[in-house]
Structures are given as C-alpha cells and as structure tokens.
Amino acid sequence: MMEIIKVGMADLNVTGYPNALTTLGLGSCVGVCIYDTKTKIIGMIHIMLPYSWGVKNNTNPAKFADTGIPLLIEKMEELGAAKKNMFAKLAGGAQMFEVTRSEFMNIGKRNVEAAKKVLQEQNIPIVAEDTGGNYGRTIIFYSEDGRLEIKTIGKGTKTI
Amino acid sequence: MNLSNNEMNEMYLDVLKELGNIGTGNAVSALAMMIGRKINMKVPVVKMVNLQEVPEILGGAEIPVVGILLNVEGDIEGFIMFVMSQSSAHLLVNMLLGTTLNGYSEFTDIEKSALMEIGNILAGAYLTALSTLTGFKMIQSVPQLAEDMAGAILSFPAIQFGETGDTALYIETEIFEESNRIVADFFLIPTIESYQKMLKALGVA
Numbered sequence: 001m002m003e004i005i006k007v008g009m010a011d012l013n014v015t016g017y018p019n020a021l022t023t024l025g026l027g028s029c030v031g032v033c034i035y036d037t038k039t040k041i042i043g044m045i046h047i048m049l050p051y052s053w054g055v056k057n058n059t060n061p062a063k064f065a066d067t068g069i070p071l072l073i074e075k076m077e078e079l080g081a082a083k084k085n086m087f088a089k090l091a092g093g094a095q096m097f098e099v100t101r102s103e104f105m106n107i108g109k110r111n112v113e114a115a116k117k118v119l120q121e122q123n124i125p126i127v128a129e130d131t132g133g134n135y136g137r138t139i140i141f142y143s144e145d146g147r148l149e150i151k152t153i154g155k156g157t158k159t160i
Numbered sequence: 161m162n163l164s165n166n167e168m169n170e171m172y173l174d175v176l177k178e179l180g181n182i183g184t185g186n187a188v189s190a191l192a193m194m195i196g197r198k199i200n201m202k203v204p205v206v207k208m209v210n211l212q213e214v215p216e217i218l219g220g221a222e223i224p225v226v227g228i229l230l231n232v233e234g235d236i237e238g239f240i241m242f243v244m245s246q247s248s249a250h251l252l253v254n255m256l257l258g259t260t261l262n263g264y265s266e267f268t269d270i271e272k273s274a275l276m277e278i279g280n281i282l283a284g285a286y287l288t289a290l291s292t293l294t295g296f297k298m299i300q301s302v303p304q305l306a307e308d309m310a311g312a313i314l315s316f317p318a319i320q321f322g323e324t325g326d327t328a329l330y331i332e333t334e335i336f337e338e339s340n341r342i343v344a345d346f347f348l349i350p351t352i353e354s355y356q357k358m359l360k361a362l363g364v365a
Contacts, residue, residue, distance in 0.1 A: 009311070009318060023269075025221035025311020028319055032299045048319050096316045097229050107319050136312020138222055153308055154222050 004140065007031075010063040014075045017143040026092035026137045028108035030115050032069055033089045033139070034124065035146035036081035042143045044078045045069060050114030063113035073122060087150045088119050089160060090129040091139045108132065128160040134151035147156070173207075175362045178207035179289050180331050187285035187333070194281065195256060197337065205332035209347075214314055217330065217345065221311030228279030230303045230315065232287065235296035236358055238350035239284045241317050242308065248342045252278055253338050267307070276303040286331065286346060294361035317349045327355060328337055 007023040008012045015021060017040035023031050026046065035042045045068045049055065052064040061067035073083060093112035113129045119126055130137070131148050140149040151157045180203035200238045205346040215221040228242040244252070253271045254260060256278065267275070280303050287298050306313055317328070329348040334341060350358055 009221075009315070025215070025309035025315075027308070027312030027315030029315045048315070054199065094312065096227075096306050096308065096312055134306070136309040151219075 007044045012062045012072045014043040016041045020142045022140045024138045030092040030111040031139045033141040036085045038085040039144045040069045041081040045072045050110045069118040084125045087127045093131040100119045176206040183286035183289035190281045200336040202334045209330040218310040223310045225310045228314035231301035234298040236354040239349045243345045251340045251342045279303040
C-alpha cells in the first residue's frame with residue numbers, strides 16, 4: 001500500500017516505490033525533489049536558505065541548498081539509486097511579503113537559484129519547476145512515475 | 161543573587177506574563193477607542209517558542225491563515241507577526257467596519273487595510289509594553305498582509321530564525337466583543353543579538 005511520508009521544514013527524506021513524499025505549506029522555502037528513473041527511489045528536501053557559510057546557526061545540513069542536496073543524493077544512493085539515472089523537480093521559492101531590508105530581499109528567489117546551482121554541480125538535470133510568485137504550495141512527489149503534484153489556496157492544483 | 165533553575169523559570173514566566181498584561185492593557189484601550197465600544201481581551205499564553213513548534217501552534221502547515229508582518233527597528237531589531245484564522249480575521253473586520261462577512265468572503269482592499277491597522281495597533285501596544293519594561297526604543301514599520309497556508313506565511317519569519325536564532329516571543333491574544341471571540345497569535349522574532357539583549361533587559365538572562 002502506498003504511504004505518503006511527510007518532510008518537515010529544514011528536513012529531508014527518501015523512500016521507494018510505491019510511496020510518495022510530501023511537504024506542506026512551502027513559502028519562500030524550496031522543495032527539491034529527485035527521482036531515480038531505474039529504481040523509482042525518490043528523495044525530497046525542504047530547504048530554507050541558500051548557503052550554510054556565513055550562517056551562525058548552521059548545524060542542520062538539511063536547512064541549506066549547498067549542504068542538503070548532496071546529502072539527499074547520498075541517502076538515495078544508500079537505498080540503491082544512481083546519480084546517472086536521476087532527474088530533479090523544484091517547487092516553492094515564493095515571496096510571501098515585500099521586504100524593505102535588503103539582506104532579506106527575495107530569499108525565495110535566492111533559494112531557487114542556489115538549488116539550481118547545486119543540482120548543476122551534481123550533474124542532475126532539472127526537468128520541471130513551479131517556483132516564484134507570492135503564494136504557498138503543498139507538494140506531493142510520487143515514486144510511481146516521478147510526477148509532482150502542487151496544491152495552492154486559490155491558485156488551483158497542477159502536476160509537473 | 162543565586163537562584164535555582166526553578167526560581168529562574170518562574171521569574172522568567174512572571175516577566176513574560178507582565179509583558180503580556182501591559183501589552184494587552186494598551187491594546188484594549190486603543191481598540192476600544194477605535195471601535196467606540198467596550199471590548200475585553202485576555203492573554204492565555206505568553207512564552208518563548210521554537211521554530212519547530214510554530215506550525216503546530218497554528219493548527220498545521222496547510223491551514224489557511226491571515227498573516228500581518230511588521231519590521232521592528234531600534235534598540236531591538238526583528239519582526240512582528242500576527243497570525244489569525246480566516247474566521248477570526250473576518251470577525252475582526254466585522255467588528256471594525258460593522259460589516260457581516262462570512263468566513264468565506266474575500267477581503268476587499270478596505271478590509272485588508274482595517275486588518276493591517278489592527279496589526280499596527282496591537283504591535284504598538286506590545287512594543288510599548290516591552291519599552292516600558294526595558295527602556296528600549298523601537299520603531300515599527302508599515303504592516304503588510306498575506307493570506308495563505310500557515311507554513312508558507314511562517315516560512316518568512318522562520319527563515320529569519322534560520323539566519324539568526326530559533327526563538328520567538330509568542331503571545332496568544334483573545335479579543336471578546338459581545339458574543340464574538342477572536343484569537344490572534346502574536347510573534348516577536350528578534351535577531352539573535354536583540355534576543356540576548358531583550359532577555360537581559362527583562363532581567364531573565
């Protein structure tokens with residue numbers, strides 16, 4: 001029976017067929033979803049910030065794109081996935097409020113950019129994304145076929 | 161003076177309660193004056209909370225909420241955030257504007273400004289209380305409003321936690337007017353430096 005496993009904020013998880021992974025209420029955070037086409041192993045990480053360097057509170061690697069995405073890939077490989085069979089999908093990175101302080105400007109966009117850069121360094125192609133905007137997203141990632149379902153309030157549901 | 165951990169904790173809770181009481185007192189006067197009717201408020205919960213607890217406090221990451229955000233600058237820097245359920249936000253608008261919105265109507269621009277103005281008043285009330293207890297001077301920015309899933313709204317201050325510390329001052333506020341009960345959750349999210357400074361000034365660190 002299919003189980004839908006939750007991924008919390010600044011957290012990651014991996015699973016295999018027939019399960020799915022979900023994270024609820026993504027705002028400026030980015031959900032990075034990786035699929036292994038051969039084994040149907042999936043991984044999801046809910047990153048909050050682009051880079052761990054220069055951040056005082058950086059003990060949790062799953063909080064950052066630069067430390068979290070490689071860790072996610074590693075966990076998938078432990079289950080038997082191989083990098084050469086992986087592709088990625090991204091969702092989130094919204095701007096929920098306009099901010100006046102420059103250092104916090106568009107953290108959503110910075111998160112998306114960092115996630116893309118790290119995935120590129122890892123040679124994992126990004127096949128689809130639903131990022132930006134000013135609204136929240138709940139995402140569900142299915143091991144069955146790697147589809148990513150995105151639910152919003154008032155902006156409908158879509159699958160990428 | 162040497163105090164045991166228990167004594168420290170009690171002292172700390174007393175100070176936070178005092179902060180909640182003074183703030184609520186300020187808020188009651190301001191709100192009652194604004195709507196021209198008597199209202200009652202109470203503060204059932206004042207405490208410091210961790211980032212991880214916040215979505216649960218609000219009833220889950222996917223729950224639709226109304227969030228009002230303000231910047232705080234001055235001796236304490238950080239953010240103030242009010243989070244309300246949609247039904248509480250509708251009751252608040254009705255109370256303020258004399259409308260009869262049900263829980264499903266969309267807010268017009270005027271209704272949104274009314275909510276932001278409430279955010280302004282409540283933020284001012286709690287900051288004045290904090291100022292009274294600490295002597296600090298703080299300025300609040302113009303409020304902003306967003307309606308969305310609790311998790312998404314909170315990701316904004318949560319990211320500030322992520323870059324700074326992971327603790328917020330949480331004040332649950334209940335507003336009573338006739339038979340209506342409105343619950344607004346207030347979060348003060350100081351930077352890590354301001355957090356230390358605030359605790360020290362309150363005499364609990």
